[in-house]
Amino acid sequence: MSELILGQTLAFTADPFVESHEAATRHERRGAVLVEDGHIRDVGSADALRAAHPQATVTDHGDALILPGFIDAHAHYPQTAMIASWGKRLIDWLNDYTFPEEMRFADPAYAEEIANRYLDLTLAHGTTTVASFCTIHPCSTDALFAAAEARGQRLIAGKTCMDRNAPEGLRDTPQSAYDDSKALIEAWHGRGRLGYAITPRFSPTSSRDQLSALGALWAEHPDCAMQTHLSEQTDEVAWVRELFPEARDYLDTYEAAGLLGPGALFGHAIHLDPRERARLRDSGAALVHCPTSNTFIGSGLMPLASLRADGQRIGLATDTGGGSSFSMLRTMAAAYEIGQLSGTALHPAQLLWLATEGSARALRLEDRIGRLSKGGEADLVVLDLASTPAIAQRAARAEDIWEAVFPTIMMGDDRAIAEVRVAGRKI
Ligand code: GUN
Ligand code: ZN
Known part of the structure; x- marks a missing residue:
């Protein structure tokens, strides 16, 4: 069984300590992660993945941000x-x-x-x-x-x-x-x-x-x-x-x-x-x-x-x-x-x-976890970027994904964790 998890996605294509954050990341405003048998089978735009996998069940997290666990x-x-x-x-x-x-x-x-x-x-x-x-x-x-x-x-x-x-x-x-x-x-x-x-x-x-x-x-x-x-x-x-x-x-x-x-x-x-x-x-x-x-x-x-x-x-x-x-x-x-x-x-x-x-x-595990990329194990966290009134009012002014996520990094806690997946399984 395959499942499409929809939300914003942020994937690293390079080390952001070596490349600029623009060059090192790929952000999808409406993104998707295709999960099957505990693994990430695809990552891309929601539209493209929905068209390619019409049989997959869909879980839509709206504006929440999907990251590796x-x-x-x-x-x-x-x-x-x-x-x-x-x-x-x-x-x-x-x-x-x-x-x-x-x-x-x-x-x-x-x-x-x-x-x-x-x-x-x-x-x-x-x-x-x-x-x-x-x-x-x-x-x-x-x-x-x-x-x-x-x-x-x-x-x-x-x-x-x-x-x-x-x-x-x-x-x-x-x-x-x-x-x-x-x-x-x-x-x-x-x-x-x-x-x-x-x-x-x-x-x-x-x-x-x-x-x-x-x-x-x-x-x-x-x-x-x-x-x-x-x-x-x-x-x-x-x-x-x-x-x-x-x-x-x-x-x-x-x-x-x-x-x-x-x-x-x-x-x-x-x-x-x-x-x-x-x-x-x-x-x-x-x-x-x-x-x-x-x-x-x-x-x-x-x-x-x-x-x-x-x-x-x-x-x-x-x-x-x-x-x-x-x-x-x-x-x-x-x-x-x-x-x-x-x-x-x-x-x-x-x-x-x-x-x-x-x-x-x-941990020498980067071929298995820690990346939003095809073939990796589907350990995921979904972040609510407006989990408290204090965070939400600041995030509402954000002009890009970095301004949207930084208030959650600085002020977020377990209330920001909308969902956690371990090998694709919802916890
Ligand atoms: N150094 C040796 N043992 C410990 C420990 O348990 N915690 C920390 N922070 N430092 C240590
Ligand atoms: Zn220690």
């Missing part, structure tokens, strides 16, 4: 219930709020409850794929994969590994981290739409032996992702220097263990040296910008435009619950605000690209 390239689903915890910076925030909450995931029933709650919340905000950390408990990873599989979602996740500087009950060992991660890869990686990310939390909580064991595991499974944190706060960078006096810099603690290369995802990456910047770009690794987290925990301003101008691969993410939102709209707004403080006004085309194709490229 949002992709959150770095999140911690176990931090769902402690999001918006007050008053701490990174290391104290981890010790006082995060680790006690993550302890609770030793209980598979709690993990299942939060995994389902998290996916329901993110879908309601238009996010169809996330790359999430779990906790050190393998059952926390099983719970998220099972919840995503039940919804038909594409998802990347991994068991968080920590063997030091974490409380009793939240530590594994180099061997158990390797063994448990390997068993989870065998159980879940490549099963349907699921993919595994080897997940050392960050260098302060992993010994050299643990980082090396995970580097060896990644070499055995190079099509897995590898996700971790890098240079988020200056105190953390100084701590890494004490813990690894032999390392050239923070990135070197991963590089020396075989944890740098295509498929690596480094969250935050704010305080980078020139050597780190060059190695990150040349290695094919991706950085993940977490703007609401970087302001909420007080981490600093990532120079996104300058990194992208160097050719660095970068995705966009909430970093829930260090980040203060489940919404990629709110995350785009924060990226815009940080851009302003860093001297570059990111264009709405650039913000939307980061939340879709940019994150897909970071």
Whole structure:
């Protein structure tokens, strides 16, 4: 059965950080997406697609904007219930709020409850794929994969590994981290739409032996992702220097263990040296910008435009619950605000690209998701561009699609999500 979904459509034909927004996008005022068997079979004008596919059922969203579903390239689903915890910076925030909450995931029933709650919340905000950390408990990873599989979602996740500087009950060992991660890869990686990310939390909580064991595991499974944190706060960078006096810099603690290369995802990456910047770009690794987290925990301003101008691969993410939102709209707004403080006004085309194709490229999934193009998987979000009176009165004055969508980027929330599709299926 085929279905035509009608509305405004916006598709990227090039990277809007390389080409102008006019050259990089195709906007249809009356557009259509043809969906069949969970895939996008065609994208074009409503008139042309209706004529070509008279047998298709039609769902008409009027003036609403059809986009690829949002992709959150770095999140911690176990931090769902402690999001918006007050008053701490990174290391104290981890010790006082995060680790006690993550302890609770030793209980598979709690993990299942939060995994389902998290996916329901993110879908309601238009996010169809996330790359999430779990906790050190393998059952926390099983719970998220099972919840995503039940919804038909594409998802990347991994068991968080920590063997030091974490409380009793939240530590594994180099061997158990390797063994448990390997068993989870065998159980879940490549099963349907699921993919595994080897997940050392960050260098302060992993010994050299643990980082090396995970580097060896990644070499055995190079099509897995590898996700971790890098240079988020200056105190953390100084701590890494004490813990690894032999390392050239923070990135070197991963590089020396075989944890740098295509498929690596480094969250935050704010305080980078020139050597780190060059190695990150040349290695094919991706950085993940977490703007609401970087302001909420007080981490600093990532120079996104300058990194992208160097050719660095970068995705966009909430970093829930260090980040203060489940919404990629709110995350785009924060990226815009940080851009302003860093001297570059990111264009709405650039913000939307980061939340879709940019994150897909970071996850090495751009041939499947994040693009409104033929052959891709039909994960879609439909945005109501007049979802509140405040947004509607501003959008009413818009003279082009960018002015029409920017108020929703800056002021929108889950009320702006008119519809979400996962592999073509309405949620
Ligand atoms: N660094 C190490 N662990 C974490 C985490 O859970 N959240 C954030 N924001 N940074 C981290
Ligand atoms: Zn994080």
